[in-house]
Amino acid sequence: MLRSDRVFGLVVILAALAYIASALQLQTSFLSDPMGSKSFPIGLGAVAVLCGIVMIFKPEDEAEWPAPVAILKIFISVVVMVAYAYALKPLGFLIPTTLAAGILSYLITPRLTFNVMVGIGLAIGLYLLFRYALGLETLQAIPKGWGG
Amino acid sequence: MDILSNLALGFSVALSPWTLMLAVIGCFLGTIIGALPGLGPSNGVAILIPLTFSLGLDATSALVLLTSVYYGAMYGGRISSILLNIPGDEPALMTTLDGYPMAKNGRPGDALVISGVASFVGALLATIGLMLLAPLLSRVAYQFGPAEYFALYLLAFCTLGGLSSKNQAKAAFAAALGLAIATIGLDNQTGMPRFTGGNLHLMDGVDFLVPLVGLFAVSEVLIYIEKQGKDSSLGIKLEKVTIPFREIGQSFFTMLRASLVGFVAGVLPGAGASLGSFLAYMSEKSIAGKKGGFGTGVARGIAAPEAGNNAAAGGALVPMLTLGVPGSGTTAVLLALLMTLNITPGPTLFTDRPEVVWGLIASLLIANFVLLVMNVPMVKLFVYILAVPPSLLLPGVMMISFVGIFSLTGSYFDLLLMTGFGVMGYLFRKIGIPTVPIILGILLGKHMEDALRRAMILSDGDVSYLWSSPIAIGLWVAAIVGFVAPMFLRPILKRPDRVID
Incomplete structure (x- = not known):
C-alpha cells in the first residue's frame, strides 16, 4: 500500500x-x-x-492533501515569492511589493478592489515603516536611475 | 540578600523610560500576535528578530522587547480561543475547551477576564520561580563539562521528540535534519568547508533566521492559502466587560496549582507551554471530578490552562538562560536572538552580564502588570483586531518576513532559501513532521558537535567518557525515559478533542 x-x-x-x-x-x-x-x-x-x-x-494515517485548486494556488504563491526574491533588489521595493502582496491577497480572498488596495497600502505603509521608522537604508523605493 | 540587590540592579535597568517603553510596546504587539490565529508566538518573535536588528537595539533592549512579545503572546492566545474557538497559538488549545462554551453561554466578557487574571497569576508566579531557580541552576551548570552538555542537548531533543510530538521517528528525523543543516559551512575545529557544494553563500553556514522565518511564517501563509475562507468569523458579540470576583476567588487555588504544574513542565527542556497547559487542565479536571463540569464552560476550566501555559512560558526561560537549552519552540527563537546578539546563555551569563539577566527579569515583572491592564480593562481593543481580514494580514506577514530577511544580508539568495524552507515547512506540516526540532537542531548543532568533539579530545577517543559523571548519567537516563516513556503513556494521556459546534 x-x-x-x-x-x-x-x-x-x-x-x-x-x-x-x-x-x-x-x-x-x-x-x-x-x-x-x-x-x-x-x-x-x-x-x-x-x-x-x-x-x-510503520506509516501513520494518510495525510490530507489539498484539492487541485488549492495546490495550484500554493504553486502560484511560491512562484510569486521566488519572483519577488529576484525582483526586490533590481526593481526597488514599491512595484514588486504591490504586485506580490496584491496577488497573495487575491489568492486568500478574491475581491479585486480590496486586493489592489492591500497591495498598494502594504507597499507604501511598509516602505515608510522600514525606511523611516526602522531606518533600513538598503531599501530602495524605485529602481536606481528612475530619478529618485 | 543576593536576590534583592540583583533585583535592584534589574529594576534600575528596567525602569529607564526607554526600556519601559519597549516593554509596553512588546506587550501590546505580543497580545496582538497571540490573538491573531495563524500568527503564533514563535512566528511573531521570529519575524521581529530581523527588525530589532535593523533598529540597532542593544542586547538588553532587544531582549526586553522580544520577551515582552513572548509573554504578551501567551496572554493573547486565549482571546481567539474564547471568541472564535480557534486557538491563537498552540498552548491556547486547551483554553477553547471551557472558554468557548462559556462565551457561547453569553458570558464572553467573564471568560476573558477570568483567563486574563489566571494568565497574570501564572506568569507572575513563574517569573518569581525563574528568579529563585535560575541562579541555583546556574551554579549547578558550572559543573557541566562537554560530556554533560552533550547529554543535555540530547535530553532536549529526546523530550521534545517524545513529549511534544505524535511520532518519535518523525521528531527524531526532524532533529537530525536540523543538526545536519547546522553542519553546513566551515568546520569549527579544522576550518575546512563542509557540505557547501562549492556555493560561496553557504560558506558561513545557514543563518538560522532564514529557516526560522521560512519554516514558521512562510509555511503558515501557505497553510492559510490552502484552507482559505474556512476560518475566522467573529461569531460572538462582546458587550460590557465586568469582573466576576466570585468566580475568580473560587478558582484561586486552581490557578496556584496550575501555575506550579505549568512551571515544572516549562522547566523541562523541550517540553514547553503546550504541555504545561495540557497537564494543568487535566490535573484540575481530575481534582474537580465529574461534578466540576469541566468542558461546559466553568471558570476553573478556563483558569487552569491559562495559568498553566503562562507559568510554563516563564519556566521555559529557566533552562534557556542558565543552560542555553530552550524549553519550547518560542524560547528556541529567543535563544536565536541571544546568539545573534552575541550573548552566550549559560551559567556565566549570570556572573558576566548580570544587567542583562536581571534587567530581563525585572522587565518581565513589569510586563506582567502592563499585560494585566491591557488584557482585562482594555481587552475590547484586541477583540477589534481579530476582525482584520486574513487577506490583509497574511500578505503583510509575508512582506515583513521578506524585508526582514532581506535586511540581514541584502541578498536574494537568503530570500530564495527562505522560500524553500517555507515550502518544506508546508510539506512537513502536512505529513506531520514537527518543525520545532529542526529549528532547535540548527541552533544547537554547532554546540552539540563541539561538545562531543571536545569530550572526545579530553578522553582521547574513549566513548564511555560521555556517561562517566553522575550528572551525565542522570541526563542520559532522563533523555532515554523522555523519549521512550511517551510511547506507553500516549494511550492514557489522550488529548481531548476540540469543541465542535
Whole structure:
C-alpha cells in the first residue's frame, strides 16, 4: 500500500545516504581531533536512515492533501515569492511589493478592489515603516536611475 | 540578600523610560500576535528578530522587547480561543475547551477576564520561580563539562521528540535534519568547508533566521492559502466587560496549582507551554471530578490552562538562560536572538552580564502588570483586531518576513532559501513532521558537535567518557525515559478533542 509516509521515508533514506556519502568525501586537514569532521555527520545520517525505515514500516494515517485548486494556488504563491526574491533588489521595493502582496491577497480572498488596495497600502505603509521608522537604508523605493 | 540587590540592579535597568517603553510596546504587539490565529508566538518573535536588528537595539533592549512579545503572546492566545474557538497559538488549545462554551453561554466578557487574571497569576508566579531557580541552576551548570552538555542537548531533543510530538521517528528525523543543516559551512575545529557544494553563500553556514522565518511564517501563509475562507468569523458579540470576583476567588487555588504544574513542565527542556497547559487542565479536571463540569464552560476550566501555559512560558526561560537549552519552540527563537546578539546563555551569563539577566527579569515583572491592564480593562481593543481580514494580514506577514530577511544580508539568495524552507515547512506540516526540532537542531548543532568533539579530545577517543559523571548519567537516563516513556503513556494521556459546534 502506498502512503505518503512510505514515500517520504524512502526519500529520507536516499537523502540521508547521499549526505553520508558526501560526508565520507570531506577533506580532512592536518589539524585533526580524535573524532574528526566526518563522524558527527555520519552519525546524523545513520539516525535519519533509521527514522526513514520506521516511517516505511510503520506509516501513520494518510495525510490530507489539498484539492487541485488549492495546490495550484500554493504553486502560484511560491512562484510569486521566488519572483519577488529576484525582483526586490533590481526593481526597488514599491512595484514588486504591490504586485506580490496584491496577488497573495487575491489568492486568500478574491475581491479585486480590496486586493489592489492591500497591495498598494502594504507597499507604501511598509516602505515608510522600514525606511523611516526602522531606518533600513538598503531599501530602495524605485529602481536606481528612475530619478529618485 | 543576593536576590534583592540583583533585583535592584534589574529594576534600575528596567525602569529607564526607554526600556519601559519597549516593554509596553512588546506587550501590546505580543497580545496582538497571540490573538491573531495563524500568527503564533514563535512566528511573531521570529519575524521581529530581523527588525530589532535593523533598529540597532542593544542586547538588553532587544531582549526586553522580544520577551515582552513572548509573554504578551501567551496572554493573547486565549482571546481567539474564547471568541472564535480557534486557538491563537498552540498552548491556547486547551483554553477553547471551557472558554468557548462559556462565551457561547453569553458570558464572553467573564471568560476573558477570568483567563486574563489566571494568565497574570501564572506568569507572575513563574517569573518569581525563574528568579529563585535560575541562579541555583546556574551554579549547578558550572559543573557541566562537554560530556554533560552533550547529554543535555540530547535530553532536549529526546523530550521534545517524545513529549511534544505524535511520532518519535518523525521528531527524531526532524532533529537530525536540523543538526545536519547546522553542519553546513566551515568546520569549527579544522576550518575546512563542509557540505557547501562549492556555493560561496553557504560558506558561513545557514543563518538560522532564514529557516526560522521560512519554516514558521512562510509555511503558515501557505497553510492559510490552502484552507482559505474556512476560518475566522467573529461569531460572538462582546458587550460590557465586568469582573466576576466570585468566580475568580473560587478558582484561586486552581490557578496556584496550575501555575506550579505549568512551571515544572516549562522547566523541562523541550517540553514547553503546550504541555504545561495540557497537564494543568487535566490535573484540575481530575481534582474537580465529574461534578466540576469541566468542558461546559466553568471558570476553573478556563483558569487552569491559562495559568498553566503562562507559568510554563516563564519556566521555559529557566533552562534557556542558565543552560542555553530552550524549553519550547518560542524560547528556541529567543535563544536565536541571544546568539545573534552575541550573548552566550549559560551559567556565566549570570556572573558576566548580570544587567542583562536581571534587567530581563525585572522587565518581565513589569510586563506582567502592563499585560494585566491591557488584557482585562482594555481587552475590547484586541477583540477589534481579530476582525482584520486574513487577506490583509497574511500578505503583510509575508512582506515583513521578506524585508526582514532581506535586511540581514541584502541578498536574494537568503530570500530564495527562505522560500524553500517555507515550502518544506508546508510539506512537513502536512505529513506531520514537527518543525520545532529542526529549528532547535540548527541552533544547537554547532554546540552539540563541539561538545562531543571536545569530550572526545579530553578522553582521547574513549566513548564511555560521555556517561562517566553522575550528572551525565542522570541526563542520559532522563533523555532515554523522555523519549521512550511517551510511547506507553500516549494511550492514557489522550488529548481531548476540540469543541465542535
